[in-house]
Amino acid sequence: MLHRDLKCADHKLYIPVYYLIYLHMEKLFIESEDKYAVEAYRQIVDYVLHDMSVKGLDAIHIYADPTALFFSCRVDFKRSGNPLKIRDLSTGRVGEEDVDLVIGEERYLAEMLRKLWDVYGQDRVEQSERQHIIVKGVSNDADVEKLLDVVVVDPLKSFYEQLITLAVDIIPVGFRVRRVEYAGDSVLVIASEKTIEKEWIDYSKEKLQWNS
Amino acid sequence: MEFMIYRGAPYKYDWVIDLVEDVGGFIISKSMQTTEVVIIFAVPKEDVQKIEEISRKVFGDLKSALLAGTEIIMVSPSYSRHHAPMPHCGIIQNFRENGAKVDSLAMARGVGLEICQMSAMEKSLIEEHDLAVFLFGSFEHCIREYKLKMIEDLDMPIVVMAYPPMEVEKSNITYVDGLTRILMSFRKGDEQERLNKVTQAVLETVKKIKEELKDDPLVVPPIYLKQEIEEQVPAIETCLSPAPVTLKLDSLRIKLPYDTYADDIRNLHILNNKTLTDAAEVSQSYTGQILVKIQRESTAGSFFGE
Numbered sequence: 174m175l176h177r178d179l180k181c182a183d184h185k186l187y188i189p190v191y192y193l194i195y196l197h198m199e200k201l202f203i204e205s206e207d208k209y210a211v212e213a214y215r216q217i218v219d220y221v222l223h224d225m226s227v228k229g230l231d232a233i234h235i236y237a238d239p240t241a242l243f244f245s246c247r248v249d250f251k252r253s254g255n256p257l258k259i260r261d262l263s264t265g266r267v268g269e270e271d272v273d274l275v276i277g278e279e280r281y282l283a284e285m286l287r288k289l290w291d292v293y294g295q296d297r298v299e300q301s302e303r304q305h306i307i308v309k310g311v312s313n314d315a316d317v318e319k320l321l322d323v324v325v326v327d328p329l330k331s332f333y334e335q336l337i338t339l340a341v342d343i344i345p346v347g348f349r350v351r352r353v354e355y356a357g358d359s360v361l362v363i364a365s366e367k368t369i370e371k372e373w374i375d376y377s378k379e380k381l382q383w384n385s
Numbered sequence: 386m387e388f389m390i391y392r393g394a395p396y397k398y399d400w401v402i403d404l405v406e407d408v409g410g411f412i413i414s415k416s417m418q419t420t421e422v423v424i425i426f427a428v429p430k431e432d433v434q435k436i437e438e439i440s441r442k443v444f445g446d447l448k449s450a451l452l453a454g455t456e457i458i459m460v461s462p463s464y465s466r467h468h469a470p471m472p473h474c475g476i477i478q479n480f481r482e483n484g485a486k487v488d489s490l491a492m493a494r495g496v497g498l499e500i501c502q503m504s505a506m507e508k509s510l511i512e513e514h515d516l517a518v519f520l521f522g523s524f525e526h527c528i529r530e531y532k533l534k535m536i537e538d539l540d541m542p543i544v545v546m547a548y549p550p551m552e553v554e555k556s557n558i559t560y561v562d563g564l565t566r567i568l569m570s571f572r573k574g575d576e577q578e579r580l581n582k583v584t585q586a587v588l589e590t591v592k593k594i595k596e597e598l599k600d601d602p603l604v605v606p607p608i609y610l611k612q613e614i615e616e617q618v619p620a621i622e623t624c625l626s627p628a629p630v631t632l633k634l635d636s637l638r639i640k641l642p643y644d645t646y647a648d649d650i651r652n653l654h655i656l657n658n659k660t661l662t663d664a665a666e667v668s669q670s671y672t673g674q675i676l677v678k679i680q681r682e683s684t685a686g687s688f689f690g691e
Contacts, residue, residue: 213523
């Protein structure tokens, strides 16, 4: 008979309450003359990442001069996921004067309809059944290819927005004038409470090794 | 008098209230949520044991309320995601658990280096409280050059918390390091320790104010005036605020419109055939409420001696 003696419970099994949630981000580079500010920003970034749960981040570089009126932050990421086209979401049956799109993935139906309305106009696009969208006036091969290549969802676009939100959460609240630059796999945000000067942009680009 | 907090189920909580009133104590506030009753009260020191016995009988939890009877204001530079709800509300919650009445204020232009400023309205609002707690950032230069200069006009006890360890020379400012706009919920790791540091600083400041009050005591205790007001001004029941009469260390805030009720409050009868105007000054707060500032014995003379 199984008997469980509570007094002999193995104490090692208990998960300690005191654990650190730090070190979410291994590649975090902060440069500042104030050493306590570096420490503080390490914690701020860790907690913000814990709160936002952005996936696919590679590195964060921060440059903050305590006496200057600007703060710059560069976020690098790993590219993942291709843009979803109509070709990936449906199969096209070419008729005499129209194309019948048979939808396999219903999750993006709303975005797909909206996109088709934008491109072809509402009078030419018709959803006759739940899984069929008919696009009128498309019949020759070149036009069908063009239709199937329309991009429905671009994950990169929303990812850029997420990265800027992350950078804005890291940047001090008072710095409301912002300049955002994109290049390949990274985003650079320079923020200030005054009009951003050209020198600051050049200086922070040099500090954060920004080349574009 | 000993300030205490009782937490427990609604089952027979009125036994506790009855006993507090029987031994000559005062109920400061009573809040009843669905499954929990929280009562803040004051009892004479020799009767604490009786309250402990009865709370054990009804399975309640009794804790001493170290900050009861104080009105604190917590000031953050902004209400953006950087400061609220965390850590701003976490810190407030901690003070409330210790029995304090806490107001929350986010400044309109409290952020930034050269652009930060405190308006006259904010200044007068903050100065109505016993103690102000400020939350600042992580750069020493910013705090020393701009933020401390912003609050230097305030003539009241202040607790400032920010990240870098540094020394502040002004006598009314207590500086606490290690806490800034980090999104912490004060549950894990060393977060609770950091929060306790702030609570300790606030407790010490309150202790200092209380010691000053002992040298030149108030003519009547604020808690006694509160009871008299609740008995003699029936309009207090129309006030929807959770604490219609708020206790402060040396005064009271009555949440009724000044223009209508100021005269009623002035003509209030207190002990020895005296009215409230003999013991206190009635004035208007910034938001149109009534402030009752109790006089010290050095100006009004003792009410009990002679």
